[in-house]
Amino acid sequence: MKTSKLTSGLSFAINNPIKLIKHLSKALSKLHPIGEVASVASDGVFKLINEFSLYENELNEKLKPDDNKLIEFIEEKSNDIGSYVEYNLISELISNSISRIKKKKKIVLLIDDLDRLDPDHIFRLLNIFSSHHDYETKEHKFGFNKVILVCHLDNIKSIFHHKYGEKTDFQGYIDKFYSEEIFEFNNDDALDTYISSLNLNVSSHVIEVFRFLLRKLLNQSKLTMRNLIKQSNFESIPAFQYLEYPIKSDRHAIQLPSKIDRIWISSEDISILYIVKYFSIIFGSYTEAKKEVLSLGQEFGQIEEPLKPSIIESFALLNRIERYRNKENHLMIFFRSFGEKRFVADFDYPNEKFMGVNINYDIFWNARDQYDQNFSYFKDSEALSSNDDYSTFNNSLIFDQFVNLFGIVEKHSLKEKLQIVS
Numbered sequence: 001m002k003t004s005k006l007t008s009g010l011s012f013a014i015n016n017p018i019k020l021i022k023h024l025s026k027a028l029s030k031l032h033p034i035g036e037v038a039s040v041a042s043d044g045v046f047k048l049i050n051e052f053s054l055y056e057n058e059l060n061e062k063l064k065p066d067d068n069k070l071i072e073f074i075e076e077k078s079n080d081i082g083s084y085v086e087y088n089l090i091s092e093l094i095s096n097s098i099s100r101i102k103k104k105k106k107i108v109l110l111i112d113d114l115d116r117l118d119p120d121h122i123f124r125l126l127n128i129f130s131s132h133h134d135y136e137t138k139e140h141k142f143g144f145n146k147v148i149l150v151c152h153l154d155n156i157k158s159i160f161h162h163k164y165g166e167k168t169d170f171q172g173y174i175d176k177f178y179s180e181e182i183f184e185f186n187n188d189d190a191l192d193t194y195i196s197s198l199n200l201n202v203s204s205h206v207i208e209v210f211r212f213l214l215r216k217l218l219n220q221s222k223l224t225m226r227n228l229i230k231q232s233n234f235e236s237i238p239a240f241q242y243l244e245y246p247i248k249s250d251r252h253a254i255q256l257p258s259k260i261d262r263i264w265i266s267s268e269d270i271s272i273l274y275i276v277k278y279f280s281i282i283f284g285s286y287t288e289a290k291k292e293v294l295s296l297g298q299e300f301g302q303i304e305e306p307l308k309p310s311i312i313e314s315f316a317l318l319n320r321i322e323r324y325r326n327k328e329n330h331l332m333i334f335f336r337s338f339g340e341k342r343f344v345a346d347f348d349y350p351n352e353k354f355m356g357v358n359i360n361y362d363i364f365w366n367a368r369d370q371y372d373q374n375f376s377y378f379k380d381s382e383a384l385s386s387n388d389d390y391s392t393f394n395n396s397l398i399f400d401q402f403v404n405l406f407g408i409v410e411k412h413s414l415k416e417k418l419q420i421v422s
Contacts, residue, residue: 091141091142094142095141095142095143098142098143098144099143102143102145106145106146107143107144107145108144108145108146108147108148109144109146109147109148110148110150111125111147111148111149111150112150113150113151114149114150114151114156115151115152115155115156115159119159119162119163122156122159123160123163126149126177129147129149129177130176130177132147133147149177152221153174153182154221156174157170157174160173160174187215187218187219187225188215190225191211191214191215191218191225191228192211194225194228194229195207195210195211195214198234199234199236200234200274200278201236201237201239201268201271201274202271202272202274202275203271203313203314204310205309205310205313205314206271206272206274206275206310206314208307208310209272209275209307209310209311209314210275210278212303212307212310213275213279213293213296213402214228216296217292217293217296220296222292222295222296223282223283223292227282228282234278234281235419237267237274237277237418237419239266239267239268240266240267240417241264241265241266241267242264242265242266242267242269242270242273242321243264243265243321243325243333244262244263244264244265245262245263245264245330245331246261246262247260247261247262247263247331256370256371257370257371259373260371260373261373262373263331263334263371263373263377264373264376264377265321265333265376265377265378266375266376266378266379267417268376269317269376269378269379269381270317270318270321272314272315272318272405273318273405273408273409273414273418274418275405276289276405276406276409276414276418276420277418277419277420279292279293280420280422284422285422286415286420286422287422290406293402293406294402294403294406296399296402297399302395303395303398305390308357308390308393309384309385309390311355311393311398311401312354312355312357312359312383312384312385312390312393313382313383313384315354315355315401315404315405316352316354316355316359316361316383317361317378317381317383318404318405318408319354319401319404320333320350320352320354321333322404322408332350333350334350334377335349336349336350349361351386354383355393355394355397355398355401356392356393356394356397357385357389357390357392357393358385358386358387358389358392359383359384359385359386360383360384360386361378361381361382361383362381362382362383362384363377363378363381364379364380364381365377
């Protein structure tokens with residue numbers, strides 16, 4: 001509400017008669033030589049006008065309703081550059097552009113890596129975007145359909161407590177910045193896509209173990225999907241002879257074709273070794289790979305049933321080889337023993353108990369397809385539960401298998417054969 005000039009003038013005359021008479025008399029008292037009259041009169045009139053203008057402004061300010069004052073304050077702030085309610089020509093251009101595009105499709109503002117910003121900027125941004133959202137109309141200041149902030153929430157929480165104190169309520173603070181609930185991104189699909197894109201010359205069982213380990217490392221923030229994707233150059237590792245035994249001295253005790261004078265095992269039959277190379281690439285060195293994988297400790301917990309056969313298949317043969325390789329009865333890796341230097345090629349053998357499960361090795365060779373020393377003895381073999389029962393599987397032994405894996409690589413100097421250069 002604003003007064004008219006006439007109303008203001010009458011109010012001024014009524015409330016300030018002395019000032020009015022003083023200025024008028026001063027102007028009229030000088031009515032003699034024309035030049036002086038004009039000069040002095042104009043001086044008095046100008047002072048009178050000034051007094052009147054000040055009075056008019058003061059009167060309008062008093063008569064101004066509170067909501068008008070608020071509107072003016074907001075308008076003033078909206079012109080302040082950097083203000084959280086700033087709305088100028090550029091703001092209007094953005095809003096208008098978004099409005100035109102929204103007629104055809106939804107508009108989403110995506111801010112990635114929020115937790116990588118300076119802490120002061122992180123929380124200022126959160127507060128600004130909160131102020132841009134009208135919680136009654138559900139409308140955004142610029143008209144975005146959604147504003148998505150991507151971050152590692154645990155990092156934001158740590159920064160928040162470092163800045164405001166450990167006892168400050170983070171959940172109460174962060175709750176006001178999302179509409180329903182925080183979306184937890186699951187890396188599983190991205191991980192599966194990543195692994196399927198790799199050319200890994202390992203068995204399907206080892207791929208499952210590799211996926212299992214990667215998922216554990218990702219979930220415990222020891223690895224990021226970004227870092228993983230950067231390391232996708234996994235060149236095939238040439239197969240090498242892992243172990244060989246001459247058998248001439250034991251021929252009388254072994255039921256094998258007479259042309260056979262050696263028996264050997266290929267690295268492809270124990271391709272779990274290759275994941276040591278893969279993790280060395282991912283983490284930049286063998287030392288870092290060993291540190292990060294073994295840092296998982298006993299955090300493996302109860303694994304899902306479908307993974308148990310893959311764990312057995314991946315580690316059983318390597319474990320068996322290591323148990324017998326440097327002993328006098330080393331041929332028990334392959335054959336059943338019937339006393340000193342009496343080994344029989346029993347094609348229902350080997351069988352043993354591994355990680356609490358009774359297993360048999362389903363090998364390729366039999367009475368019809370006799371062993372050919374041009375191939376690894378365990379070529380295309382599988383270590384399977386004898387009755388397809390994994391209920392006795394001992395979860396507590398999983399971590400030991402990974403400890404043994406790195407130990408075997410070091411003990412038998414396999415880094416060069418696995419092409420691990422650092």
